[in-house]
């Protein structure tokens with residue numbers, strides 16, 4: 001435990017978990033404890049979410065120390081292709097592709113091999129490290145599984161991209177097939193806490209999602225799993241999700257901010273503020289210090305002019321459009337990254353900080 005953190009502050013220790021009264025938190029001391037291998041408590045994670053706007057820069061700077069240790073000045077870019085759009089029988093309240101959605105989106109079945117290769121070419125040209133192949137639906141059918149098995153080796157051979165597949169619920173056998181064909185990682189978001197899950201979806205359960213993540217891990221694949229902020233959840237829900245992701249030791253966490261799309265059940269949901277977005281990113285960084293943290297959908301809409309501050313905490317963004325909503329121009333992202341003195345990397349050996357943080 002750092003001397004900094006101890007200065008004038010009373011600690012309560014439970015097992016190896018650090019616990020502090022929220023109003024007395026020393027953010028830099030807390031960061032130092034994480035850098036030293038400690039784990040923040042739920043209470044401290046909640047305190048981050050509840051911290052005052054006046055403390056925001058201190059919280060961001062403390063989270064940045066953790067980001068800098070694990071990822072240096074690097075930023076990883078991800079590129080999404082919506083390989084099958086709409087036509088989904090599930091009822092996820094946030095999703096424009098669900099059976100309940102009236103949103104006027106494009107609907108199409110699985111893209112052709114050529115179209116998916118074209119997408120991979122764009123991903124490579126934009127400096128992405130990973131090509132994320134996403135399909136709508138509860139779970140992939142045999143035709144969709146076969147299409148993924150055909151395209152993945154070709155993308156890897158031609159463009160040297162990592163592949164993340166987001167195909168819905170997976171059986172152990174399907175997860176093993178994805179591993180065999182060269183998929184590196186599977187995305188399957190928890191989205192929110194176990195307690196809040198039934199409020200946003202009734203056609204599958206939180207446990208279904210957890211089961212898929214376990215099948216993916218058992219198959220030897222990396223895990224990408226995150227959530228959506230702004231769906232009516234409590235601070236406790238967000239913290240529960242962060243700790244669940246920590247338990248799962250996910251390699252990558254995309255944090256979305258609900259883009260309330262007209263025609264979806266959550267269309268009237270009030271958006272989160274840029275400050276809340278930052279606090280959520282900071283909390284996720286403290287609880288999952290070495291996981292990739294990606295500012296995902298809703299970045300432009302909700303972080304707005306504070307996007308650069310988000311990158312002091314997260315180390316990754318999507319470049320280009322999201323599944324059914326537009327992202328900002330890639331040139332704006334490159335400019336933002338350069339202005340901050342950060343570097344885009346496609347390398348796995350991301351630059352951990354070589355100076356004393």
Ligand code: SF4
Pocket residue numbers: 088089090091092095096097098099135136137138168
């Ligand atoms: S999030 Fe996925 S499973 Fe849920 S409605 Fe949208 S496409 Fe279907």
